[in-house]
Amino acid sequence: MDTGKRQHLQDIYSTDQTVRDDFTPQVSSEMMEERKREIRRHQFISFVLGMVVLVLSVSLVWVVVREYMEIHSMAPSPTPITQDYIPRYSLKSEAQWVLDFTRSYGDPEWKGEGDRPFSSEWVLKAAYNLINAQQADSLGKYTEAAGYYEDVLEILPDIEGVKVPLGMAYFKLEHFDKALALLENAPEADLTPEVLNNLGAACIEAKAYDRAESYLDQAIEMKPAYAEAQKNLGVLYKEQKKDEEAIMAFERYIDLRPADLDTQHNFALYLTKLGHWEQAAELLHSLTEEIKDVPVLFFLLAQVETHNNNPEKAIEALKRGIQLSDPNAALAYMDVSEFEQLRDSDEFQIMIRSLEQNKK
Known part of the structure; x- marks a missing residue:
């Protein structure tokens, strides 16, 4: 074979020494170690950058929270004591002047000698108390309203239109004699x-x-x-x-x-005390159609129907009352003297035994 051709073929099937050396065990091990070190360097850099971002985020959150807390912990701007319960918008514009004064402005005490002067200042004092009284009254603050109305009468004893609202405030405060x-x-x-x-x-x-x-x-x-x-x-x-x-x-x-069910209940009790059993039963039947989850109504109905000699209706009411009560309460209800005539019936005894078993 020609020498040049043989050299050409040898070049085709030969491998570059540097490439061939990459796959020797020693070189391959060194390359793997270098790559591991490179990966660890990248991981370390990523960790450091992540920690920096985390610290910056926490610092930013802390700054925002601290600013928020400082803003809300700042002392509120002082408001006149007269605005404790009187919203400015609730007053007519011509009455809003009262909010520019302290409570002491309406003080009815006269420190001079003789009768209190009937002057513009004292008329304004009376008007100040009257406006405050009306606003307090409208907001349901009857103690404050009564105090202001009293000051109006102290300043102008003969003024009209004050005694009735003051009396109504006393009534709502249950000061009935006043x-x-x-x-x-x-x-x-x-x-x-x-x-x-x-x-x-x-x-x-x-x-x-x-x-x-x-x-x-x-x-x-x-x-x-x-x-x-x-x-x-x-x-x-x-x-x-x-x-x-x-x-x-x-x-x-x-x-x-008709929607006042509490009064109907009290009226039914009143009828039972009077012995008006049929009228009480009619009222209670109507009432238990509206109120289906109050056991005392059904036990009361059972007592009333027992007095009306309607044992079937009494038992039916008892069953409903038992369903709504715990066993101890139901046994206590069924122990009243009105149920003596029912006590020997099979249905009554079955209910008693069932309650006693559930009690255990």
């Missing part, structure tokens, strides 16, 4: 049905029953569908032991306020 002293001398023009009803209620509390009846009758005469006056009239007759009149008044009230 309310009665003011309201009973109120001008006739100020005696609205609401005022008369409250006068009647105050008289009931004071046990001035004749005056209470007069006021409540006047309120109902002025406003025949006045439910609250009918209810107070029922309470009055109940206190006076005028049971038939009380029943009629409560029935009129329930007709006007």
